Amino acid sequence: MQRYLWIVGALVGGLLLGQGASRVNAQNANSQRVWTKPAGSVLLYAGTQTATVTAAALAASTAVSELSVQCDPDNAVDCFVGTSAAQPIQLQPGQSFNVPVNNLAQLYVKTASSTALVNYFARH
Secondary structure (H helix, E strand, O other): OOOEEEEEEEEOOEEEEEEOOOOOOEEEOOOOOEEEEOOOOOEEEEEEEEOOOOEEEEEOOOOOOOOEEEEOOOOOOEEEEEOOOOOOOEEEOEEEEOOOOOEEHEEEEOOOOOOEEEEEEEEE
């Protein structure tokens, strides 16, 4: 079962603007009120995947630019991360791995035995 959290917005002056927001009322260094337009929206994705002994894509096909994967700290077994052909990166429970990728479905996960949870966080 996969769970997703979608957060859409842009960080401007320490404030997160939701999708469709075009400006924020902020103060500059001289305490003057200014209107600032955000540079653009950022999509963030977070979820959990159950890994088994058979390598499977981390998540459904979703365009991203950066990805962080964590072997859940409560797992009893290690997780292995890689491509569809090989998963050479071994993560012990609690360890994480960061990688620039174009799509969540490019990264494959598995375990050597049993099942384990793999947490991920990505942005586009």
